[in-house]
Amino acid sequence: MAFFSLYSGMPIASHSTLRAATIGRLGEIVGPQGIFTDPAELEPYVVDWRGIYRGAAAAVVRPATAEQVAAIVKICAETKTPLVPQGGNTGMCGATVPDAKVNPVVIALGRMNRIRNVDALNNTMTVEAGCVLANIQQAAADADRLFPLSLGAEGSCQIGGNLSTNAGGVNVLRYGNTRDLVLGIEAVLPDGRIWNGLRSLRKDNTGYDLKHLFIGAEGTLGIITAAVLKLFPRPSANATAWMAVPDPDAALRLFSLLRQQFGDRITAFELMSRACVDLVLKHIPGTRDPLNTPHPWYVLTELGDSSPGDALRNELALALEKAMENSLVVDATLAENQGRSKALWRIRESIPEAARGEAGMLYRHDIAVSVGEIPAFIRDGQSALEKHFKGTHIICFGHLGDGNLHYNTYVEGRLRSDAAARAANDVTTVIYDIVKQYKGSFSAEHGIGIAKVEELKRYKDPIEIDLMRTVKHALDPDGIMNPGKVLL
Numbered sequence: 001m002a003f004f005s006l007y008s009g010m011p012i013a014s015h016s017t018l019r020a021a022t023i024g025r026l027g028e029i030v031g032p033q034g035i036f037t038d039p040a041e042l043e044p045y046v047v048d049w050r051g052i053y054r055g056a057a058a059a060v061v062r063p064a065t066a067e068q069v070a071a072i073v074k075i076c077a078e079t080k081t082p083l084v085p086q087g088g089n090t091g092m093c094g095a096t097v098p099d100a101k102v103n104p105v106v107i108a109l110g111r112m113n114r115i116r117n118v119d120a121l122n123n124t125m126t127v128e129a130g131c132v133l134a135n136i137q138q139a140a141a142d143a144d145r146l147f148p149l150s151l152g153a154e155g156s157c158q159i160g161g162n163l164s165t166n167a168g169g170v171n172v173l174r175y176g177n178t179r180d181l182v183l184g185i186e187a188v189l190p191d192g193r194i195w196n197g198l199r200s201l202r203k204d205n206t207g208y209d210l211k212h213l214f215i216g217a218e219g220t221l222g223i224i225t226a227a228v229l230k231l232f233p234r235p236s237a238n239a240t241a242w243m244a245v246p247d248p249d250a251a252l253r254l255f256s257l258l259r260q261q262f263g264d265r266i267t268a269f270e271l272m273s274r275a276c277v278d279l280v281l282k283h284i285p286g287t288r289d290p291l292n293t294p295h296p297w298y299v300l301t302e303l304g305d306s307s308p309g310d311a312l313r314n315e316l317a318l319a320l321e322k323a324m325e326n327s328l329v330v331d332a333t334l335a336e337n338q339g340r341s342k343a344l345w346r347i348r349e350s351i352p353e354a355a356r357g358e359a360g361m362l363y364r365h366d367i368a369v370s371v372g373e374i375p376a377f378i379r380d381g382q383s384a385l386e387k388h389f390k391g392t393h394i395i396c397f398g399h400l401g402d403g404n405l406h407y408n409t410y411v412e413g414r415l416r417s418d419a420a421a422r423a424a425n426d427v428t429t430v431i432y433d434i435v436k437q438y439k440g441s442f443s444a445e446h447g448i449g450i451a452k453v454e455e456l457k458r459y460k461d462p463i464e465i466d467l468m469r470t471v472k473h474a475l476d477p478d479g480i481m482n483p484g485k486v487l488l
Contacts, residue, residue, distance in 0.1 A: 129226060130160060195222075363410075
């Protein structure tokens with residue numbers, strides 16, 4: 001049986017038609033150690049890290065160079081064999097899980113892990129797609145520079161995946177999303193050609209900025225194999241504060257107050273409900289409550305600059321006194337050293353892991369609305385959920401400074417082990433309908449992947465979807481690039 005591309009009607013090779021000769025040709029490119037088809041070896045590549053999405057693959061190929069990627073893609077294009085680029089496989093929406101309906105070839109990029117160049121004077125670094133994010137951060141630090149992309153999976157996620165999903169993280173407020181941290185990319189196109197766009201220019205007004213087609217495309221338009229990243233001066237001083245606030249409205253006013261005083265020195269401004277902290281204290285060993293008394297809401301903020309000594313920390317302490325006088329903060333603690341700062345950040349970063357410790361089915365919503373509408377959205381979301389679902393238990397946290405919330409909820413009686421609960425989309429529909437009313441986004445930083453394809457069709461402007469399909473068809477007319485993801 002042949003599967004057909006939705007873009008051209010051309011047959012795409014299924015597992016039964018992917019002959020041994022084709023796999024043999026791929027093996028000739030990467031060598032016997034660079035390809036495998038044994039089910040036991042395929043297993044880590046066909047299921048996502050949470051065990052939620054499972055697929056199937058005809059083979060996993062592990063190229064070591066962009067030229068090998070190009071040769072693999074060229075063969076796949078000739079034989080109309082579907083393929084899936086895969087980095088660290090740490091995504092939240094199943095974008096790198098191979099579609100079982102077509103049994104594609106997985107192109108795993110982990111061997112392409114060289115840092116090709118660090119240019120401290122130009123504040124740039126050229127890296128290959130398989131570089132682990134934490135290693136990039138360390139290489140920047142070794143050059144007395146900062147690469148600011150930071151997220152919970154940074155010890156295992158790869159920069160190619162970060163680029164392909166336009167990853168966000170905690171430092172977006174000051175430095176922007178991954179898209180804002182890239183000057184140029186190298187990519188293999190669906191026909192096997194290599195586009196070398198590895199420019200380290202900050203000004204280049206020579207037509208379409210093509211790199212942005214591939215950043216955030218989740219491997220559906222081509223395979224990013226390398227990138228030129230922006231580096232920044234490394235802050236010599238940091239100050240971290242954990243603050244209890246009465247409600248999200250106070251948190252928003254606090255953000256405005258601190259932003260007015262500190263400007264872009266604020267690198268992160270995170271909002272958390274008490275329910276999040278309780279989950280962490282319950283399920284993450286070695287954590288403790290930063291304050292002596294529980295409070296309904298918290299803010300974790302971090303500042304960075306080149307101030308000498310404790311100047312920045314003292315300045316933040318004075319700002320907190322003013323916030324307390326204005327009843328925006330009811331209690332707070334300032335990290336006295338780096339170890340204490342890491343302990344505070346561990347609470348924030350452990351919330352997703354702690355939530356998985358519960359037996360209940362957690363309905364996750366990675367949404368964005370305008371920063372000023374965050375408090376109203378939280379209220380409207382809670383009111384709607386409590387109206388429609390008995391025993392709603394909201395787990396709300398996120399990047400208040402850039403309008404991105406992880407607005408998650410448990411519903412009484414629904415367990416993660418129950419297939420019907422896992423498949424239900426009624427809770428999500430309630431939240432996404434409110435997001436639409438606020439002219440927000442139902443996917444702020446996690447992408448579309450498998451998980452949100454139907455939501456894209458429902459909530460995205462039809463003209464935008466039509467334009468996306470036009471681009472997809474132009475670059476990948478046979479639909480071999482990561483089928484089943486983003487666009488169906």
